[in-house]
Amino acid sequence: MKQKLRHLLTQALKALQAKHVLPVEETFNVELDRPRHEGQGDLASNVALTLASQTSMRPRELAQRIVEHLPASALVRRVEVAGPGFINFFLSENAFQAIVEEILEAGHSFGRSDIGAHRSIQVEFVSANPTGPLHVGHGRGAAYGAAVADLLEAIGYNVHREYYVNDAGRQMNILATSVWLRYLELCGETVVFPASGYAGAYVRDIAAALKHELGASLCRSAADVAMQLPADAAQGGDAEVHVDALIDRARTLLGNQQYQLIYQRALTDILADIREDLEQFGVTYDCWFSEHSLTASGAVKRAIERLRASGHVYEKDKALWFRSTDYRDEKDRVVVRENGQTTYFASDIAYHMDKLERGFERVIDIWGADHHGYVPRVKAALSAMGDDPSRLDVLLVQFAILYRGGERVQMSTRSGEFVTLRELREEVGKDAARFFYVMRKCEQHMDFDLDLAKSQSADNPVYYVQYAHARVCSVFRQLKEKGLRHDRVNGNAHLPLLTEPHEQQLLAALGRYPEVVEAAALAHEPHQLCHYLRELANEFHTYYNAHTFLVEASDLRDARLNLIDATRQVIANGLGLLSVSAPERM
């Protein structure tokens, strides 16, 4: 619809160019908006306001000239110049009605398009450390990332979903050691659990599984473990120093093979848990990318070599530094430590190098907002390697704060006092969780009201939208019970009977859907879709209350049934993009 009107406007502008009213060499970017207020038409353009400065005319005068040169169209009922120089289009009733047939024909693919032209795009999201179950903070990234990916796919991009697994590094060693200490407890040893260890119950579960399968083969005496360790925080020492010493002790006492056994077991168990959790949440991946594989494949080394070759690294204090300040980072960053080990940042440079080498035209990273300081250095690395940093988009997701009974729910990962994503799903359900998470703009802090998400009432926007869907289904059940038939072809033939204001408004809302999907996808803003669905549901409920669909006259009845069936289809499609179910009964 927009495109058709845009075409008309462009025709008019070209005509004015031919008459030298407008500069000939210009190409015009014609914008069409949905006016906010009634009486301002169905679509409006501000071209006259933006172009007036290039002419000697006032905006209103130019607008009038444009209108005079508009080609006639059956879609348009009336055109007027309004306000400071807006051109308002009033569409004919038929223009709206045609959408019903279009929706019913396209079915579940209505709203999908080919704007992305199969260009490849990677979306990496969640990528939480596999040191424990996902918590509600990760949930927002999961819901948001999945929605962005699905939206992009819906407008024709070739989307690749990926999870970066931080399976290397210190945190994983702390986890492995934590598991071992719990295992020792099961062996009857009395060990003091470190302040910086992972204290969650899942650590005990992994330890118990190990004990069950391997018996006591990994047992060592508590005295050997504790011998001459630096003091933990509780004894006035440094918790981090203490836990690092514990890791070394575990390695020495167990030997590399047994230590790796525990390490790998912890990793695979937790990863399996995360994967299952996300699947239940409606989130799946094309690839789980291992950080460790970057070292094994030599990608990290190669990335560092590329930086070196471009002259952006130097040695200082026995470490190798990347001069990221050449690219507006705040300070330079270490890539190879004093002890010869590469840093996490080095892996990340290699990872992003690898992403671009795999041929994705665009790459989207979705990170927690606490990592925002990390963006400049990753982009700097891409620049230094001669890649185009604008191929990478980093989207930052703010934290969600849970409220229950009006009180803020406190959380901290290390102490094990956190609400897991799984618990959230069990408490409020997948549908409400998915919808609530993406209801807000991602860079907004979010208050997640558990009581509201759970409530099966009008306050809850998820139920409100789903209810509209269920209501349509219910009408069709009623139809059968009354022994009536729905003739879709007849309905399409009598769409011109849909002239009630409520019907016109519902039709207009349906017609907006493809634009909403496109806008939400391109802006990476699924919340636009949420708001749209709420408005659509509202239009439907209003219509429902004002008119009876199952009327005696079969022509009108069929037309109305087509309209509400189209509404049902659009709601189902929209909810589907958010992985929220569209129930037939509630």
Next chain:
RNA sequence: GCGCCCUUAGCUCAGUUGGAUAGAGCGUUGGCCUCCGGAGCCAAAGGUCAGAGGUUCGAAUCCUCUAGGGCGCGCCA
């Protein structure tokens, strides 16, 4: 201290990337079922868009400053 993000109705948030008279939901108040699902609908009240300057035909939106809040500033990941 420096950097990034945020501040819109009592509360939670939109605001189509600079457009016309500032928009929803919740909450409050008042209405609507002999009728397809009341998990619904309608109406009213509620605003110095944190504050002050600036840019232009036009600013909640862009630039500067100020005040409040969040996050980040490791040879952790």
